[in-house]
Amino acid sequence: MDINSTNPDFVFGRHAAVDYLKEMDQTTINKVFLQSGVQEDFAKEVFGLAKAKGLVVQTVPKTKLDQLVDRGNHQGIVLAIASFAYADxxxxxxxxxxxxxxxxxxxxxxxxxxxxxxxxxxxxxxxxxxxxxxxxxxxxxxxxxxxxxxxxxxxxxxxxxxxxxxxxxxxxxxxxxxxxxxxxxxxxxxxxxxxxxxxxxxxxxxxxxxxxxxxxxxxxxxxxxxxxxxxxxxxxxxxxxxxxxxxxxxx
The missing domain is CATH 3.40.1280.10 (SPOUT methyltransferase, trefoil knot domain)
Structure with a gap:
């Protein structure tokens, strides 16, 4: 799973992000950032996975994603993840x-x-x-x-x-x-x-x-x-x- 080495609070890249959405508990995901204008099929998949876990998807321009991951190869999606465990x-x-x-x-x-x-x-x-x-x-x-x-x-x-x-x-x-x-x-x-x-x-x-x-x-x-x-x-x-x-x- 590709996690940005300069900022461990993000998971990015299509395969890594989709796998994380499928496999991880929703409490470990703070936000889902999706690039505006990405392919319709991919957008539908992301929205579907996010909805199933009660997560909100925020559509943002590519420049925002570039900034989040220091111009890493995000492929149109970035997950802000929790670095610390939450209490019940x-x-x-x-x-x-x-x-x-x-x-x-x-x-x-x-x-x-x-x-x-x-x-x-x-x-x-x-x-x-x-x-x-x-x-x-x-x-x-x-x-x-x-x-x-x-x-x-x-x-x-x-x-x-x-x-x-x-x-x-x-x-x-x-x-x-x-x-x-x-x-x-x-x-x-x-x-x-x-x-x-x-x-x-x-x-x-x-x-x-x-x-x-x-x-x-x-x-x-x-x-x-x-x-x-x-x-x-x-x-x-x-x-x-x-x-x-x-x-x-x-x-």
Missing amino acids: LDELLADFEARKHDPFILMLDGIEDPHNLGSILRTADATGVDAIIIPKHRATGLTGVVAKTSTGAIDHVPVARVTNLVQTVKKMKDQGYWFFGTAMNGDDYRQWNAKGKAVLVIGNEGKGISKLLLEQMDQKLTIPMIGHVQSLNAGVATGILLYQMFTSREG
């Missing part, structure tokens, strides 16, 4: 329950920048976050860049990937979890009581938390700002909230 959410929740432990969990709704995810992992480790939940689609996964930015935290904070965040929230609410999400019109985060089975939800860098997910929140939180710029980098905002969580729970 059901197993994590069952373990917390068995230990009678009220966990603090971080849910990330579509963080796209791997540097942001890496820095968030680092802060999560520092503040005692028990696990992180990310979506399988339209978000960065665990890559080499994430690992490097996390400075080792990736090995200590379990990360679970789920297909549908809204359904995951509903399932966890049935198990007694409370959800707290960031919003412009929320309560001052400094008054946040994060004790118990708590989940902090952080939205996408530009769009914030998606509407359907935000509707599921038990409480909305905001970080007051007096400057001219009324927004913070996702990693910075997460850090502020995680330390409030740490203060609230440690007391």
Whole structure:
């Protein structure tokens, strides 16, 4: 199987990519990039394999693929693959329950920048976050860049990937979890009581938390700002909230 020697986070080339799609579990594949204008038969095969595993195919120009694999011979297809293993959410929740432990969990709704995810992992480790939940689609996964930015935290904070965040929230609410999400019109985060089975939800860098997910929140939180710029980098905002969580729970 041809894996780019300069970037182990990609599998490319038609035979290698198709074999990987057929043989590997979908949790090991972050994204499927297909060159626009490839032969119809090949495109149908890729879309069929991806659909069977619940993967989204992103059609991109050839220049994008060239950039991803440093001008390697990608033949019109590149798979972004997971460099690190993901945790099973059901197993994590069952373990917390068995230990009678009220966990603090971080849910990330579509963080796209791997540097942001890496820095968030680092802060999560520092503040005692028990696990992180990310979506399988339209978000960065665990890559080499994430690992490097996390400075080792990736090995200590379990990360679970789920297909549908809204359904995951509903399932966890049935198990007694409370959800707290960031919003412009929320309560001052400094008054946040994060004790118990708590989940902090952080939205996408530009769009914030998606509407359907935000509707599921038990409480909305905001970080007051007096400057001219009324927004913070996702990693910075997460850090502020995680330390409030740490203060609230440690007391």
